[in-house]
Amino acid sequence: MQRPDWAPDTIDIERPSVARMYDYYLGGSHNFAADRAAAQAMVAAVPEAPLMAQANRAFLRRAVHHLTEAGVRQFLDIGSGIPTVGNVHEIAQRLDPQSRVVYVDVDPVAVAHSREILAGNERAVVVQEDLRRPEAILAHPDVRKLLDLSQPVAVMVVAVLHFVSDDDRPAELLRVLRDALAPGSYLVLSQASDDGRSEDERAEAERVYRRTDNPLWVRSRAELTALFDGFEVLDPGVVWVPQWRPDTPESAEDAERAVFLGGVGRLGG
């Protein structure tokens, strides 16, 4: 068995995991005491945290829905986390059972859990890899097996880019992914932003996430927009996630409380 050199030697459930904290925000019970303690600290700092997670999850659902309707049948969900409810394959395969989904996460527990959920699903698989190693993701045999990169793929980088620092050159990572995609492919991005937030709130949130393996790296709307380089950003652009093609006008109210900015870009050709 190949063991990536970046993978941890042991699984320490005493250390909060951002994937399981996110599950907690979503109301799930796929989490341990340390995760809940960290998530509660986050909620104390930023009371909207559960709302953020829900809004982001709803954004993911609407994006997948739209892309499926636009004809996309292949999804590469990087930073997929704990599969709780409303996973990409559930949404996409409900609309077309032929849809193929590859989940990628760096968290070994999230991966093990995903593997159990996906057992028996021939068109969905999970791969343990790191967004910071896009070449390794693209070269992974399971990715190669399930996805046909000569056909459009929707790459989902949803609620994970804020765990990638500028030192890891996110634009470069996305460029590597983009260069591997066929015309007609899509990039779905969302991440936490500090636009309109107080310095205190941001500092407190960053402090919470320093307890995890994934410190927080918030970005502005301009920075996130720049990351769509090479993609044509679909309407309504890079917006607070509730504002992205809402089901009902009311669900887009108080959108900035969602903290997450998101958008969908299409690769022309």
Added chain:
Amino acid sequence: MAELPGASAPPGTFARAWAKAVSGTSYLPMTHAQLEALLDRLTGELAGALLTEPFDLRAGHRVGAELVAAHIASAEGLGRTVEVIQLRLVRDLGLVAEDVEDRMARLLAAVATGYARALRDRTLDEQEAIRRAAMTARTQAERALRASEARFRHQATHDPLTGLPNRTLFTERLTAALNEPGRGAQRVGVCFLDLDRFKVVNDTLGHQVGDQLLVTVAERLCQAMNEHLVARLGGDEFVILVERTGGTDDMVAVAETALAAVRTPALVDGHELQISASIGIVERQVAGANPSDLMRAADSTLHWAKSAGGARWALYDAERNQRELARYALSAAIPAALERGEFYLDYQPLTSLRDGSLVGVEALVRWRHPELGVLRPDSFIGLAEETGLIVQLGGWVLAEACREAEAWSAGGVAAPFVSVNLAVRQVHRPGLVQEVRALLRQTGLPPERLQLEITESTMMSTAEEPVRALRVLADLGVRIAIDDFGTGYSNLAYLRDLPVTELKVAGEFVAGLRSPSVGRTDERILASLVSLAHALDLTVTAEGVETAGQAERLRAIGCDAAQGWHFGRPAPADRILARIR
């Protein structure tokens, strides 16, 4: 009875209010319209339960469970549901029933119960699932760690070029074989194998070809040995461990198989390479054996096979090893012995065959060893030459000979020259000329009273420096003699270039003069050598002359001088000199 909302009809007022109340309480993986449709259906169930006789608690349980299943699964979700049903259900649907308040209370209790049960089950399931995932991940991480440790161990115990076990693993296995309980009476063996002239392959065809050849040899040895461990110790050294042998014959068979495997020509990078190997075999009882002794023994034995010409095996011989060890110990003691003044010189006369006068003496070194008594040069010079200590020792001999010889002229009589052997290493040393010059100056010995004896093999090297040095010394007036002439290299070309004064003819030709039948040939060879030497203006001294008959025949041939027991055994200087005073 009020009309129940149909599945296809738009959601009623109550369902819309309910949807609004629960949205945002947890993440709902559905659109708002889907949520309203779901709640509209559940509204129907609740209304039915309120009106149906007899009152059925199970409807309430079902609705609670369905809410959880639809992920409306949070404490707030339940609270708001209870609130909205209590406040609006009867009113919005215009429900009329006798004991509606009573029924409502029981219905809400049933919904809350069903909800709480379902949520509890779901929580426990999720907790179980995440713990299972953590355990799986931990198992995998540990397995991966073990695999990487195993890989690391493999890397640490194998040679990357050939993939064979390396010295570390070999030593482990040998140690284990020797320490295995209850094996004391059994026997173990190793073949230490080294390719012959492998360096030539590397030097002429390059390291890549050399490396490929090593890989080929490794494969062949593995194939030939199948059950025995074959390891590469480094370079072109391989070792075969035979953990159980029935005796030396088994090991010889293994060695011959290995030699045959190596002997087959190897095609490497378009070159057909014919290669051979030498093997040192050690085979002994497990009891009392230890890995380092065993490998040391195998190493010495390999050198025996090498020095016997290679392409063969040699079997360890404890006595031979003992002798070599003693010899080694002796050579190692030379520097200290020099310091303590344990060496001294004897001299053997070189006598003129024309008039019986003493023309010179050959200095012969002696070691007055504190434990072993007086040692002759043949017991320590050979190894001193191998180890390089000869330079130090030879330097002392030269200096001591010059110092003593200077004093011999004090009597006023024509003093003999002193002849000193120079080892190959001494001649090849850059400082030889300065060393001799300094000695002559310090001692005051006239250069013509010093003779340096070199062997033919000294001249085998094509280096020009030694020839130049000898020429400078000859120009100073120092005599140069070729020792053991006729037995070595015998390329006469150097006689053209070298400033030689004298040839010393090896004793074996002289020995032949004793028996008339064999002696004929030797006599003719000697006669030819003498006439050759005289033609080149060189003098000839015969060595090893033991009888008057030999002396007479040598004189008849025209040999100039002679040395040997007949003319005097080696003795301290004063005793030799007493003859001429």
